[in-house]
Amino acid sequence: MHFEALPTKRLPAQFTANNEFKLLDLILSNDIIDAEDEGGKGSLVQKIKTAALNERSAPELLEYKEELVDQIKQSLRSQKQRINGPFTEFQFEEKLFTSFQQMEIDRISYLLRSYLRSRIVKIEKHHSKFVSDETYHQRLSPSEQKFAQSYTDLIKSHYRESFLQSLPDRVNSGEEDAMTARINLDEYVICRVLERIGQIELDDQTDEFAELNENDVVLIRYRPIQHLLVEGKVELL
Amino acid sequence: MSNSKVIALLQELSNSSTLPPYDEETVRETGQEINNTHSEIIQLFAETPAKERKRLGSSVVVRHHTIARNKRCILAYLKNRIDVIKQLRWELDNSIPEDVMQNFGSKEGEFLVKYDEILTQYIDDVGVDLCKDLQGPPQVLYIQARVLEDCQLPGDDQEEGRLLKKGTEHFLKRSDVEGLIRAGVLQHVI
Structure with missing residues (x-):
């Protein structure tokens, strides 16, 4: 957390343990973006984080995650409206809470931008x-x-x-x-295995195999894991 | 053959940390040279009777390679300059300094304008300002900034449009003033 952002002058003298509990409640109960998790497969934030990392590390352009981008944009908009709304009472807790939320919004916007930017970079690189x-x-x-x-x-x-x-x-x-760069699917990537996959064929000419178990982190050619990435069984780092 | 000139052109570009002036002269000369080489090939064919054309082999091949190589070098020159220009657009938005702009070729100025158009169009379409946070994820919400030139405070809250006087220091929302800092109007005080 970033306490530089807090208006320290406003800290009330009677800031006691009781108040601290109140504050914690406030923060936990208002974590909207994470609360919108419906599918159960990780929160929206986690999804956009994975998408941004995958897009940044993969040598080719991946499928556009339209639904995810729309959901994130929607959440950010409603969150922004909430914190820009008029305060009922200008209390310390609310100010503090707004700071946290603003930081959360900034960081999630960064992930979204980073995702869209990586795509633009690839489009420019291989435009034709x-x-x-x-x-x-x-x-x-x-x-x-x-x-x-x-x-x-x-x-x-x-x-x-x-x-x-x-x-x-x-x-x-x-x-x-x-003059446009070729897409090199044989580039090496670092990936984390999310579920047990077993043996995969690395090269159809040499018959080499690799065993992929859950939570393994491996440096591997992109081509053999291309379909696993699409299926969501691995993620790139 | 002015091959060495083309190489010098590329070396100048890759050794320079900023954008060197556009060398229209060399680009034009190289184009001229390609034209000459091309007409040499045609002439060689015209002068040689059909039966003897086999012995032209190497002299035609060498000329073809010269053309391909010169062309490739100039295109690489253009492409790498474009890459720098695009980066300037991303980092500085519309406040590219005058002295940098002077080094643009005439077509490069047009390129920047059109590139700006299509990028702005895209950014409007997605509704997300992509030119923020280029340095990495945001770390703090507010920063201390010193004003180097009079300017107005951008942003979307009630403080928008507030005048910042030169020489003063303010505690400002980082996301609002990031562009001004990159443009050198504000200085981040650490």
Whole structure:
């Protein structure tokens, strides 16, 4: 917790053990974002955290978690409204509680931003792939699709107008794609195994296997665990 | 052959911590050179009777590679500059200093404007300001900040628009003033 944020001057002199209990109750009973856990498979916060980490570490772009993003945005909005609302009594507990909540909001917003940013970084890095390849195109949200399209157009016209248009016709095309990084599915990632999986095949040519047990943390090629990540049996770190 | 020039161009870019001035001259010269090399190939073909074209092999291949290499170098130059420009847009939003802007090529200025457009469009669509918290997760809610230039306090609460005078120090909400600190208008006092 971040006590720098507290208005220490307002600390009442009679701040006793009783008050402390009251404060604790207040904090525990108002943890809205965590309380909205319906599926039972971890809270929203945990989900967006996993999503952000997975997206950051995976070499390819993963499926867009539209529902999760909408839920998080919704929760953040209602939480913000609550703490910006008028105070009934301007009491120390409420001020303190608002600080905690504001911090919580800031940190969850960070996770959401980090998630969306990692995606934009990947879209820019491999932009032409997302326009040409249907599988990847479908993983984007509608706004991301728009972004990918305009970005690809922009890059192409920039290369063309800055340089390529001055070249002879036979050599002035086809290079935009060569300038985009390829998606390397054989990159190594660090992943944590969430449930017992047993043996998985690492390489179909050499017949190598690895045993994955619950809570193992392994450094492994992305390709063999690609489907496990989609199924939610492993998470990336 | 001005191959060494192209390499020097790329080296200048990679050795520099800021964005060096756009070298339109070299880009144009390289384009010219590619054109020349290309017409040399055509000329070689035209001068050589069909039966003897086999012996042209290496001289054509070398010229083709020269073209490919020069083209690749210039595109790499353009791409890496674009990457720097994009980063500037992310970090400084719309307050890129004048002296940095002067180093942009004419097309790069246009690129920045259009990139800003599509990024802003995307940010509006998702409704989440992506340019905040670029340094890592937030650690504290309020920070002490010294005002280096007169400015107005941004933010969404009742204090919005309050004038901050140069030389004063304030205890402010970090999320509100993060942009001003990156732009160098405020200084974070640790």
